[in-house]
Amino acid sequence: MKFIYDYYSDVGIEKQINEDSLLIKCANTTKGRIILALVCDGMGGLSSGEIASATVIKFFSNWFDNDLQVFLKDKQFTLKSLQNVINSVLKELNQRILSYGYQNRINLGTTATGIIILNNQYFIFHVGDTRIYQINNEITQITEDQTWINEVVKKNVISEEEANKDPRKNALLQCIGASKTVIPVFYYGETKPGDIYLICSDGFRHMISKDELFEQFNSSFLLTKKYIKEKLFDFVELNKKRNETDNITALLLQCYREE
Numbered sequence: 001m002k003f004i005y006d007y008y009s010d011v012g013i014e015k016q017i018n019e020d021s022l023l024i025k026c027a028n029t030t031k032g033r034i035i036l037a038l039v040c041d042g043m044g045g046l047s048s049g050e051i052a053s054a055t056v057i058k059f060f061s062n063w064f065d066n067d068l069q070v071f072l073k074d075k076q077f078t079l080k081s082l083q084n085v086i087n088s089v090l091k092e093l094n095q096r097i098l099s100y101g102y103q104n105r106i107n108l109g110t111t112a113t114g115i116i117i118l119n120n121q122y123f124i125f126h127v128g129d130t131r132i133y134q135i136n137n138e139i140t141q142i143t144e145d146q147t148w149i150n151e152v153v154k155k156n157v158i159s160e161e162e163a164n165k166d167p168r169k170n171a172l173l174q175c176i177g178a179s180k181t182v183i184p185v186f187y188y189g190e191t192k193p194g195d196i197y198l199i200c201s202d203g204f205r206h207m208i209s210k211d212e213l214f215e216q217f218n219s220s221f222l223l224t225k226k227y228i229k230e231k232l233f234d235f236v237e238l239n240k241k242r243n244e245t246d247n248i249t250a251l252l253l254q255c256y257r258e259e
Contacts, residue, residue, distance in 0.1 A: 001119055001193070003035050005253035006225045008232035012203060012247050013240050019049030020201050020249035021057040021110075025064045029072050033258070034118045036064050037251055039130050041201040043175070044101075044108030052097050052110035052177045059093055060114065079116060079123035083186050086125045090176060090184045097177030109178030113143060115197055117255065122197070124187040128175045131205060134189075135196040139214040142187055145202075146173045170202065193257040194219035203246030207239045223254045 003026060011018040019042035026035045040056045042049025071077055071085065090112060101108050111128025124132055129145040144150065148171040152158055174182050191197075196217050205213075216231050217223070236248045 001033060001255050002258050003253050003255055004223055004225060006228040007251035008229060008236055009249040010236045012245060014245040015247055017050055018247045019043060019053060020247045021053035022249060022251050023057045023061055024251060031072055032119045036114060036116050037199055037253055038114035039199045039201060039249055039251055040110045040112050041130050042110040048106050048108035052108045055097055056093055056110055056112050056176060079118055079121050080188060082123055087184055090127060090182055094176050094182045101177060107178060109175040112176050113199060117191055120190055122189050122191050126185045127182055128172055129202050131200055133198040135214060135217050136194060136219040139210050147171060148173060191255050193255055196254045198250060198252045200250040201247060203244055203248040204239060204250045207242035207244045208235055222256055228252050
């Protein structure tokens with residue numbers, strides 16, 4: 001499997017610092033071409049959120065370049081075998097950022113949502129409310145928002161329409177660096193040539209509908225880097241015109257068959 005990808009990130013119309021961070025890395029291995037894509041939405045104000053999200057990104061960048069290569073050499077390696085490893089990594093990062101905040105008397109944290117694709121399989125790890133959508137002949141939200149508002153909607157306490165207007169809609173149940181403990185959620189699945197994966201911070205999708213995303217990104221044709229960059233830019237600008245006040249970040253990749 002090969003990949004076409006690009007991304008766009010914007011500070012938005014209100015904040016002074018972009019606290020979002022992202023990572024995308026590919027490598028040729030003995031088991032095939034592998035890709036890691038990760039988006040982190042930092043929070044904490046001033047530069048604190050940026051520190052939290054950048055810490056996670058730097059760790060996973062080093063992990064991909066070094067530790068992952070070791071795991072791939074194991075004959076018993078599967079994407080599912082990564083769950084215990086990633087679980088430990090995210091818990092370690094949580095403690096590291098918690099300690100930094102305590103020592104510096106600041107509150108900070110970050111979401112962390114990433115996907116690893118190898119051959120025809122994907123593995124997703126998720127903490128927070130950054131989303132991953134899979135797009136082919138339909139658009140599917142794979143991850144579930146770990147927010148208070150999502151929990152009350154599932155319990156039918158309020159409707160989705162009411163939730164969209166609720167000032168508490170961004171209240172997270174957990175995030176890296178601001179929770180005493182984190183319990184990452186993992187997803188597995190198959191991927192096919194033409195499948196598209198969109199990873200976005202909440203600032204990218206508050207003002208954008210799934211139908212609008214599907215109209216511009218679907219697997220009916222092979223995307224180009226130029227097209228991805230232009231469309232992500234257009235969506236970011238549309239969010240800003242619709243008065244989205246958060247940082248806005250999206251990363252999109254499409255899988256295609258190696259010739």
